[in-house]
Amino acid sequence: MMATPQRRAQMEDNAAPAFTFGLIADIQYADLKDGYNFHGTRKRYYRNSLHLLRNAIRHWNEEKVKPSFILQLGDIIDGFNRKHGASGKALEKVLDEFRGCSAQVHHVWGNHEFYNFTRSALFSSELNSEVKGEEERDDRMDDVYAYHFSPAPKFRFVVLDAYDLSLIGREESCEKYSQSFEIIKEHNPNEELNQPAGLIPMDGRFVKFNGGLSQDQLDWLDRLLTSADEKGEKVTVVSHIPVHPYSTSTTCLTWNYDEILPLLCAHKSVVCFLAGHDHDGGYCVDSTGIHHLTVEGVIETPPDCDAFGTVYVYEDKMILRGNGRIKNRVLMYR
Numbered sequence: 306m307m308a309t310p311q312r313r314a315q316m317e318d319n320a321a322p323a324f325t326f327g328l329i330a331d332i333q334y335a336d337l338k339d340g341y342n343f344h345g346t347r348k349r350y351y352r353n354s355l356h357l358l359r360n361a362i363r364h365w366n367e368e369k370v371k372p373s374f375i376l377q378l379g380d381i382i383d384g385f386n387r388k389h390g391a392s393g394k395a396l397e398k399v400l401d402e403f404r405g406c407s408a409q410v411h412h413v414w415g416n417h418e419f420y421n422f423t424r425s426a427l428f429s430s431e432l433n434s435e436v437k438g439e440e441e442r443d444d445r446m447d448d449v450y451a452y453h454f455s456p457a458p459k460f461r462f463v464v465l466d467a468y469d470l471s472l473i474g475r476e477e478s479c480e481k482y483s484q485s486f487e488i489i490k491e492h493n494p495n496e497e498l499n500q501p502a503g504l505i506p507m508d509g510r511f512v513k514f515n516g517g518l519s520q521d522q523l524d525w526l527d528r529l530l531t532s533a534d535e536k537g538e539k540v541t542v543v544s545h546i547p548v549h550p551y552s553t554s555t556t557c558l559t560w561n562y563d564e565i566l567p568l569l570c571a572h573k574s575v576v577c578f579l580a581g582h583d584h585d586g587g588y589c590v591d592s593t594g595i596h597h598l599t600v601e602g603v604i605e606t607p608p609d610c611d612a613f614g615t616v617y618v619y620e621d622k623m624i625l626r627g628n629g630r631i632k633n634r635v636l637m638y639r
């Protein structure tokens with residue numbers, strides 16, 4: 306499709322951005338030969354994912370305007386590492402690549418983080434990139450990996466914990482596990498709870514490899530966005546699991562997306578929602594003008610291609626410059 310002259314002009318904005326940041330999703334590195342996804346329809350390049358990460362970091366380090374930070378959108382190493390007793394070694398290998406990046410990295414937690422490590426181990430690891438907020442600590446958020454940061458005046462990023470309510474990464478003895486079990490069993494009668502087989506399409510999200518936000522996290526997000534509205538900030542919300550059904554397949558959607566979406570739409574500060582998880586990627590603009598971008602996964606990207614992007618942030622828009630299978634996009638603020 307030909308770009309309209311207006312779209313071309315927007316893409317070619319040569320003015321200096323306020324700042325830029327990098328995007329990469331679902332690296333899922335493992336020192337294993339290539340495999341396939343569950344249905345055998347998509348090849349997974351476990352070893353090569355490290356090379357694609359290296360390409361991304363080389364690109365970011367050579368950028369004229371250096372990215373202020375990188376968003377690693379979760380599933381940094383694959384769950385298969387655990388079976389091979391290689392979780393620590395695999396993580397170290399990927400983090401070592403990231404250490405060569407001149408920008409700070411914000412790590413989001415996905416399902417594969419919990420296949421490899423306990424929640425408490427993750428909190429004490431380098432994958433905890435939490436920036437302590439300016440607001441008073443809320444004790445109810447102690448076991449939740451959610452935080453926010455402001456890379457430049459009038460801009461804020463919120464990192465969400467999409468496995469706050471989940472059957473993975475929560476001790477069976479805890480209240481949140483019981484609550485999650487009830488939620489999933491109400492919609493999914495399958496013996497194997499990773500299976501969406503037989504469910505009506507919109508219920509396909511009620512599988513074990515997804516999760517949701519607790520009421521405490523929703524309340525925290527609401528308070529944070531109210532404060533951002535008052536300050537006139539532009540907010541980008543980041544999570545491993547997408548929240549808009551048009552930006553992903555329904556089997557990769559957050560359990561309580563139907564509570565999260567209205568909350569985001571009610572806050573004028575929110576301009577963009579970034580996620581990974583669905584390796585095919587996706588994009589839509591919701592009815593209120595929030596951009597929902599699901600970033601294509603490195604793990605299912607062939608070795609001769611790439612899967613990373615750089616976002617140039619302006620006062621009125623963000624411009625995504627994609628590499629490999631990630632498309633260029635202009636995201637005008639609502």
Ligand SMILES: Nc1ccn([C@@H]2O[C@H](COP(=O)(O)OP(=O)(O)OC[C@H](O)CO)[C@@H](O)[C@H]2O)c(=O)n1
Pocket residue numbers: 342343380416417497499500501514557582583584585
């Ligand atoms: N229909 C399915 C799909 C998966 N499983 C099992 O669930 C676990 C997680 O699956 P996996 O594909 O590894 O999860 P990813 O986060 O890498 O990918 C999510 C989307 O599929 C990507 O687009 C694993 O144990 C699978 O075997 C299942 O039982 N039934």
